[in-house]
Amino acid sequence: MNRFENFLNKFDENNWLKSLSDLLPIIHEVDRNATQIWFRFYPLTLFNYLQSAEDKTTVVQKFVMQGNYELKNQIDSSHKFLYGHRFWKEVKNEITNRADTYNNEDTDLTNEIKQIAKAVAGKFKVSDSLTVGITTIGLMTLTQVGFDPFKNAAGEVIAPHGLLKKSPEQIVRERARDDGQGLLGFLKTIDKQWTVRYDESKDNGKFKLMDDEEIASGAARDQSQNWLAQDARCGEGVIPVECRSAACGTCWIGILSGAEKLSDVATRERKQMKIFGYNQGDAPKPFLRLACQAKANGAVSIVIPPWNGVFGKKIYGNVEEIELEPATTSAAKLRETIATATAKD
Numbered sequence: 001m002n003r004f005e006n007f008l009n010k011f012d013e014n015n016w017l018k019s020l021s022d023l024l025p026i027i028h029e030v031d032r033n034a035t036q037i038w039f040r041f042y043p044l045t046l047f048n049y050l051q052s053a054e055d056k057t058t059v060v061q062k063f064v065m066q067g068n069y070e071l072k073n074q075i076d077s078s079h080k081f082l083y084g085h086r087f088w089k090e091v092k093n094e095i096t097n098r099a100d101t102y103n104n105e106d107t108d109l110t111n112e113i114k115q116i117a118k119a120v121a122g123k124f125k126v127s128d129s130l131t132v133g134i135t136t137i138g139l140m141t142l143t144q145v146g147f148d149p150f151k152n153a154a155g156e157v158i159a160p161h162g163l164l165k166k167s168p169e170q171i172v173r174e175r176a177r178d179d180g181q182g183l184l185g186f187l188k189t190i191d192k193q194w195t196v197r198y199d200e201s202k203d204n205g206k207f208k209l210m211d212d213e214e215i216a217s218g219a220a221r222d223q224s225q226n227w228l229a230q231d232a233r234c235g236e237g238v239i240p241v242e243c244r245s246a247a248c249g250t251c252w253i254g255i256l257s258g259a260e261k262l263s264d265v266a267t268r269e270r271k272q273m274k275i276f277g278y279n280q281g282d283a284p285k286p287f288l289r290l291a292c293q294a295k296a297n298g299a300v301s302i303v304i305p306p307w308n309g310v311f312g313k314k315i316y317g318n319v320e321e322i323e324l325e326p327a328t329t330s331a332a333k334l335r336e337t338i339a340t341a342t343a344k345d
């Protein structure tokens with residue numbers, strides 16, 4: 001481990017989230033939620049727990065983890081839903097150079113992030129606000145994958161398409177825009193429809209939702225692609241679902257924009273999110289939701305994590321007991337059993 005890795009390893013997940021919280025005001029709105037969501041998709045506490053496990057395979061089974069939860073397999077791509085992803089190659093180079101030259105200077109995490117983001121922004125002649133989020137993610141990626149794999153990654157950038165091709169300001173404006181409901185749309189009540197963007201990098205990365213419908217239901221109606229062939233967790237639609245009753249944690253999503261257009265988080269959803277481990281504050285309209293519970297009254301942009309699991313009680317220890325309704329499939333039943341067991345530990 002080099003000196004810079006030693007420096008980064010001094011900080012626990014709370015330290016990182018505190019730095020991120022301090023930096024939020026200077027992160028452009030286009031990536032403000034995206035950066036916070038990314039940090040919940042790849043929690044340091046879970047990574048450290050798995051790293052220190054004597055038998056990682058057993059722990060992964062115990063947490064019912066499915067999908068791609070390790071950053072080492074997606075160094076260049078885990079952040080592809082950020083606007084700042086386009087700066088990734090340079091971010092990676094700047095971080096690598098900084099790691100090579102770091103000599104135990106008296107600095108702190110927030111300052112390190114700012115300095116590296118500034119250097120990257122200078123090279124592209126853009127505002128630092130567009131590089132702070134992706135730089136913070138880059139430093140956490142180095143922390144979890146180690147210096148050599150980080151340095152040796154190709155630094156590939158996926159060329160932006162769809163909404164992500166536009167300017168940051170245009171993206172923010174278009175995200176906020178609700179669907180027109182046609183002539184006399186103002187008279188419509190139950191038959192209003194809203195667009196849910198689940199992949200802003202693709203023109204067709206969206207589906208329609210009826211007014212006041214759960215996001216997971218709209219996703220299941222979209223059979224335009226073979227979702228199962230793309231992701232083994234996706235038996236019904238682009239969003240993985242199992243129980244549809246906030247019991248299994250399979251359907252968690254990040255809300256890039258439009259959180260205020262979703263139904264409030266109910267007590268059950270909030271408690272379950274803690275059991276599952278999807279760590280966030282207590283805001284009534286948070287940026288992580290269960291797609292089977294969140295109902296929309298307007299257009300929203302979401303991001304679907306590449307994995308699921310139930311690990312909150314074990315790694316965060318902040319879970320209260322809750323009565324669970326029966327799950328409806330065997331996988332959901334297994335998750336429910338584990339969620340119940342961990343809640344009662």
Ligand code: FES
Pocket residue numbers: 240241242243244245246247248249250251252290291292293332
């Ligand atoms: S499908 Fe939403 S929690 Fe199970």
